[in-house]
Amino acid sequence: MELTRDGLYPKHSGIFSLMETSPDTRYHGAVYGAYIGDALAMPAHWYYNTDELRRTFGRIDRYLTPPREHSGSILWRSTYAPREPAFDILGGQRQYWGKRGVHYHQFLKPGENTLNLKLLRLALAQVDANGAYDRDRYLCAYQSFLLDPAGHRDTYVEECHRGFFENLRAGRPPEKAAVQEKHIGGMVAVVPLYAALRQLGHLDAEARRSVHAHVEVTHAGRQVSEAVETILTVASEVWEGSPLADVLTGHLTRQDLPYLQGPIVRLSERPPEQVLGRVYSTACYLEDSLPATFYLALRYAGDPEEALIANTMAGGDNCHRGAVLGALLGLDGGQECWPEDWRSGLVEPTV
Numbered sequence: 001m002e003l004t005r006d007g008l009y010p011k012h013s014g015i016f017s018l019m020e021t022s023p024d025t026r027y028h029g030a031v032y033g034a035y036i037g038d039a040l041a042m043p044a045h046w047y048y049n050t051d052e053l054r055r056t057f058g059r060i061d062r063y064l065t066p067p068r069e070h071s072g073s074i075l076w077r078s079t080y081a082p083r084e085p086a087f088d089i090l091g092g093q094r095q096y097w098g099k100r101g102v103h104y105h106q107f108l109k110p111g112e113n114t115l116n117l118k119l120l121r122l123a124l125a126q127v128d129a130n131g132a133y134d135r136d137r138y139l140c141a142y143q144s145f146l147l148d149p150a151g152h153r154d155t156y157v158e159e160c161h162r163g164f165f166e167n168l169r170a171g172r173p174p175e176k177a178a179v180q181e182k183h184i185g186g187m188v189a190v191v192p193l194y195a196a197l198r199q200l201g202h203l204d205a206e207a208r209r210s211v212h213a214h215v216e217v218t219h220a221g222r223q224v225s226e227a228v229e230t231i232l233t234v235a236s237e238v239w240e241g242s243p244l245a246d247v248l249t250g251h252l253t254r255q256d257l258p259y260l261q262g263p264i265v266r267l268s269e270r271p272p273e274q275v276l277g278r279v280y281s282t283a284c285y286l287e288d289s290l291p292a293t294f295y296l297a298l299r300y301a302g303d304p305e306e307a308l309i310a311n312t313m314a315g316g317d318n319c320h321r322g323a324v325l326g327a328l329l330g331l332d333g334g335q336e337c338w339p340e341d342w343r344s345g346l347v348e349p350t351v
Contacts, residue, residue, distance in 0.1 A: 021241075021334045022334075023239075025335055026195055026199075026331050026332075026334055027192075027198075027199040028330075028334070029330030029331055030195040030327045030331040031124065031192045031330070032338050032343055032350060033323075033326030033327045033329055033330025033337075033338065034117065034120065034188060034324075034326050034330070035113055035117055035121075035323075035326075035346055035348075035350065036326050036338055036342045036346070037308050037326030037327070038113050038114055038117045038188070038322055038326075039111050039112060039347075040060060040308055040309070040322065041060075041308075041311065041312040041319045042066060042114055042319055043064040043065065043066040043105070043110075044056075044312055044313075045104055045114070045317070046073065046315070046316065046317065047070075047072055047315040048282065048283075048316055050277065050313065052071065053313065059309070060309065060312045060313060062110075062345075063110035063111035065109070065110050066103050066108055070101060070102065071101060073102055073103060075099075075104055075155070076101075076102070078097060078156075078159075080094075082169050086147075086169075087165045087166075087169045089146045089147060089149060089161060089165050090149055090157065093154075096155050102155065103155070107153045107154070108153065108154060109347050110345070111345040111346050112346075112348070113347070113348065114154055114319050115157060115161075116185050117319075117323060119142065119145065120188055120189045120193070122141055122142065122145055123138055123189055124193065126141065127193070127196045127197065132200075133213070135213045135214065135217065138214065138217065139217060143174065146165065158183070159181075160183070163177075164217075165177075178216055178217060179218070179220060180220050181218070181219035181221055181224050182221065182286050182287075183289075183320070184284050184286055184289040184320045184321055185317070186227075186228075187215075187290070187320070188320055188323040189211070190235070190327075191231060191235045191327035193207075193214055194207050194208070194235050194239075195239065195331055208229075208236075211232060212225065212229075215228050223286055223287075226258040227258065229257075229258075230257045230258050230290070231324070231328075233251075234248065238328070239331065244328060244332035245301035248294055248297060248298045248301075249265055252264050252265050253265075259286065259287070259290040259294070260290075260291070260294055261291075262291060264291060264298060265298065267279060267295055268295055269299075272296070272310045272314050276295075276316075277315075277316070282314050282316025284316070284317035284320060289317060289321050292314075296310060297328050297329060301332070304329040304333055304338065305338070305339060305342075307329055308322055308325065308329075
């Protein structure tokens with residue numbers, strides 16, 4: 001694959017591998033990438049009509065304020081009944097549920113992260129403070145965080161969190177309250193948490209176990225575990241120094257990992273408008289969202305900034321897809337692969 005398209009680096013140029021990338025730089029690159037990918041896409045989250053997206057925002061290459069209205073929003077179809085203090089995770093945001101045209105993240109600031117990325121920050125802060133991941137400790141922090149919706153200010157709460165608290169209300173213990181899942185929102189912590197643990201000296205197998213345990217707090221099922229393991233396999237090889245593009249093409253040649261299969265190498269020669277929304281849905285379901293993420297990672301392996309812009313402009317679940325994409329690209333290129341204004345423009349610190 002020697003082609004250079006749209007002014008991008010050749011996909012296998014190894015542009016970042018020419019520089020020494022330390023564990024600390026890889027870790028911060030992954031964390032910044034996850035937060036940036038989410039925050040950049042946040043105003044245009046779940047816009048499936050890309051013409052409307054472009055009319056509303058233009059080219060999104062900076063952090064923007066989300067509009068209060070979202071004509072394509074289906075938040076009105078989402079429900080969550082519990083109101084008891086021990087299970088009320090909507091609080092004052094409940095008044096916006098059931099109404100048409102409400103933006104999912106209407107109260108967030110430019111550069112602010114959506115709920116799942118705020119939960120990632122919660123997990124990383126625990127690891128930073130304790131030197132390891134503790135599932136029971138995170139479970140307690142997770143429940144407290146969700147029960148303070150005024151603290152995170154995000155209007156939308158995903159199905160996995162609603163299902164978790166509905167299961168608690170039904171009498172399940174917290175460690176068994178996860179729901180069967182199939183959405184990419186559960187993948188946003190995989191690479192950053194893995195990198196955090198490796199940076200602290202944890203071995204690959206130990207870090208993998210901790211990541212699986214973390215994801216399983218809210219996301220259960222074979223589809224999820226296979227997706228986590230695929231991302232971890234890619235991340236571990238990049239962590240050890242292999243360029244991301246080489247890792248992806250190697251596995252695509254062998255067709256040996258779930259979700260990293262099919263004609264992604266060939267598709268990477270096409271622009272996003274010919275692939276996203278056509279070959280792969282831009283929705284949140286893993287069977288399309290993860291291959292779409294790998295497509296973007298391969299096409300823009302030499303240009304992480306353009307990768308996140310292209311992801312944002314593709315619409316759909318661009319926040320969670322962007323978080324996974326950004327984490328992989330940042331793990332590969334280190335924190336300096338992200339523009340300074342993107343890094344400094346985040347509302348909350350990386351950890």
